[in-house]
Structure formats: structure tokens, C-alpha cells
Amino acid sequence: MITERVHELLSEINQSVIENKEQLEAFRMRFISKKGVVSELFDHLKNVAPEDRRSVGQELNVLKNRVQERFQEFNTQLEESAASSQTSAVDMTLPAVPNQHGSLHPLTIVRRRIIEIFERMGFNVADGPEIETDWYNFSALNFPDNHPAREMQDTFFVRKSNGEVKDDVLLRTHTSNVQVRLMEHKKPPIRSIMPGRVFRNEAISARAHCVFHQVEGLYVDTNVSFKDLKDTLYHFAKEMFDKDSRIRLRPSYFPFTEPSAEIDVSCFICKGSGCNVCKYSGWVEIAGSGMVDPNVLANCGIDPEEYTGFAFGMGIERITMLRYGIRDLRLFTENDVRFLKQFEGA
Structure with missing residues (x-):
């Protein structure tokens, strides 16, 4: 049951598209927060048969690491996009600001x-x-x-x-x-x-x-x-x-x-x-x-x-x-x- 859920979540994570900070925060709340789906799966690990607990635990760790990677990728993309938009907002047709010369007393x-x-x-x-x-x-x-x-x-x-x-x-x-x-x-x-x-x-x-x-x-x-x-x-x-x-x-x-x-x-x-x-x-x-x-x-x-x-x-x-x-x-x-x-x- 947990293994199937892990595969579903991996597919969902890989197909996710984040376009703004609000969507990034929603992604974090769903997958990374203490009340997120990944934390719930770790809570259910105690109900897995002892002989399967090792393999299931490894799959959960793969899921957890993938969530962290995707979150960092989305965050970096948004920061680069914000920096690019600020640069492009400069009006290159404006006259240059002249150098300010000092003066002796x-x-x-x-x-x-x-x-x-x-x-x-x-x-x-x-x-x-x-x-x-x-x-x-x-x-x-x-x-x-x-x-x-x-x-x-x-x-x-x-x-x-x-x-x-x-x-x-x-x-x-x-x-x-x-x-x-x-x-x-x-x-x-x-x-x-x-x-x-x-x-x-x-x-x-x-x-x-x-x-x-x-x-x-x-x-x-x-x-x-x-x-x-x-x-x-x-x-x-x-x-x-x-x-x-x-x-x-x-x-x-x-x-x-x-x-x-x-x-x-x-x-x-x-x-x-x-x-x-x-x-x-x-x-x-x-x-x-x-x-x-x-x-x-x-x-x-x-x-x-x-x-x-x-x-x-x-x-x-x-x-x-x-x-x-x-x-x-x-x-x-x-x-x-x-x-x-x-x-x-x-």
C-alpha cells in the first residue's frame, strides 16, 4: 500500500509546475511540512511488516529526497525569474546619470x-x-x-x-x-x-x-x-x-x-x-x-x-x-x- 502511494507521489512531484511563490508554498505544505503527505507515510511505516520495513523505508527516503530537490529547483527558478524581470524593467532609452564631481572647499x-x-x-x-x-x-x-x-x-x-x-x-x-x-x-x-x-x-x-x-x-x-x-x-x-x-x-x-x-x-x-x-x-x-x-x-x-x-x-x-x-x-x-x-x- 505504501509502496504504491510512493510511486503516485513521485509521479505527481515530477509533473508539478510552479509559477509563483504561492504555488511554491502550497507545494511545501503538501509535501514537506510536518502535516504533509510524506510525513504521514513515515508515520505509517510502523504498521509495515518487519521483514518489509527496510525496503519500504528506503523508498520513503527516495521520495523525501526527491521532494527536497524539486523544492530547491522551483525556488531557484523563481529567484532567477524575479531577477530577470527586474533587469528587463530598466528603461534603456533613459539618459545616463552623469557622474557627480566633488569640489574643494x-x-x-x-x-x-x-x-x-x-x-x-x-x-x-x-x-x-x-x-x-x-x-x-x-x-x-x-x-x-x-x-x-x-x-x-x-x-x-x-x-x-x-x-x-x-x-x-x-x-x-x-x-x-x-x-x-x-x-x-x-x-x-x-x-x-x-x-x-x-x-x-x-x-x-x-x-x-x-x-x-x-x-x-x-x-x-x-x-x-x-x-x-x-x-x-x-x-x-x-x-x-x-x-x-x-x-x-x-x-x-x-x-x-x-x-x-x-x-x-x-x-x-x-x-x-x-x-x-x-x-x-x-x-x-x-x-x-x-x-x-x-x-x-x-x-x-x-x-x-x-x-x-x-x-x-x-x-x-x-x-x-x-x-x-x-x-x-x-x-x-x-x-x-x-x-x-x-x-x-x-
Whole structure:
């Protein structure tokens, strides 16, 4: 009886056709599940005469294996059919999706351009630590002990693990610390620029930020004059902005230079007519500069009787705002993709 039923089921299984998942599930329930016909036949094996139980059991195992094979075949066919239908659903007449090109950050573009201009004038690039000591950030640069820049409202000081402020360790407020390190360890002539990130405790606005980027320059040699400084910055302005750019020098004061001057460039945005970036003056301050103070040279082990030098420092954000007509400095740190995409391919 069981043998005849096995042959009937084998014939049914071999002739089965499965076209969808529902039919496959019905096949599984009928033949493979615990309540399926194959399981029922195994339950009846105990009623078979002992001398026939071995041969009947082998036939049931053949049936069980055949069911599993057919189920796997049907399942594979359905998966391949589904994959094929998905592939064929693609409309080959649609236009191709263009490659999405990334873009450099505008500050990176301008930083590289600044480096390129000064390298052509013979300056090399130097770098230094962002966490600095008071000596390299202030004292060696001729800052008096009571200078406002040393106050906590202007400078980020590093705290100890117990919360106590370490007065001699801070986040650098300018890249002048690299100038000191260069003069300490290298003999003149020195001609270098120092681009990098700096930190000041300032309120964030359209014109200021607590984290920004500077590039400073230093030239120390015999017979370096203020005219060399003026010619260097004038050439830079013409290369960076426009050949018709003008600069002006205003007397100023910095502890580390004497004499000192603020460098203004004619506003690249409004062409001198006045806007919020130039405070409606037609001029934008781009740099502080001057002749290196003899005390600074002496602090760094350079004889001020033999050598002279000039130094300058400018904000990369300010240069970028002028170059691209950007009116709000905060855009550089907000990571707005709509803003950054404007510099694609620049």
C-alpha cells in the first residue's frame, strides 16, 4: 500500500509546475511540512511488516529526497525569474546619470592659490603646533605681560584635568608661533609663509569667528627694507585679485613689528562704491605687517645689528570673501551643500 502511494507521489512531484511563490508554498505544505503527505507515510511505516520495513523505508527516503530537490529547483527558478524581470524593467532609452564631481572647499582653493603666489616669489611653507606655550605665542613676540591678548576673554587657555587653567599653554592665536620656531632653529636668510588654523575667543558673526585660518609671512636677511614688504604685498594683491587692485598702508601698532602698518586692498566686491564687507569705505583690511622688531630677533637668537626682516599676516577667510564675493563668513563652517557646490570644478 505504501509502496504504491510512493510511486503516485513521485509521479505527481515530477509533473508539478510552479509559477509563483504561492504555488511554491502550497507545494511545501503538501509535501514537506510536518502535516504533509510524506510525513504521514513515515508515520505509517510502523504498521509495515518487519521483514518489509527496510525496503519500504528506503523508498520513503527516495521520495523525501526527491521532494527536497524539486523544492530547491522551483525556488531557484523563481529567484532567477524575479531577477530577470527586474533587469528587463530598466528603461534603456533613459539618459545616463552623469557622474557627480566633488569640489574643494573654497578656503582650500584660496589657501593653495596663496601658497602658489608666494612660492613663485621664493617663499617656502612652514608649519607648527596649534597647541602652544606662552613663550612662542606671546613672550618671544614682545607681548608685554599686561597685554589684553593674554586675557581669557581673548585667548583659549588649556585646562588641566582637574579644571585648573594652565597659564602657559593655549590654543595659538596666530601662526606667528611658527615664525619664532623658524628663527630659533634656522639661520638667515629665512623666507617662509605659515598657513594654518588659529583660535580666538570672539563672538561669531558675518565678519568674525572663534576658529579661522591665517597665513603669515616672514623674510629675514641683510638689508631687508620696508619697500621690500610693500612690493611683496602689492604683487600678491595683483595676483590674487586683479591687476587693477590697489593697496594702501595705514600706520598701526603690533608688539612684534616696528614700524607697523595695516594693509588695505580696494574692495573687490563693490569696486570701491561701498558694501557691508568693506563697511562702505571701498577698502578692506587684508593684512597686518611691519618690520620685525629687533627685540623679537634677539629673543630668537638672531643679531638685530646684522639682520633685518619683515613679517605680515592675513586671514584666509577674508581673502576668500573678497575673491568670490561672499558676504557672510559663517558660510565657510555651516557645511551647506548648496553653497559648496558653487565651487565645483574651481
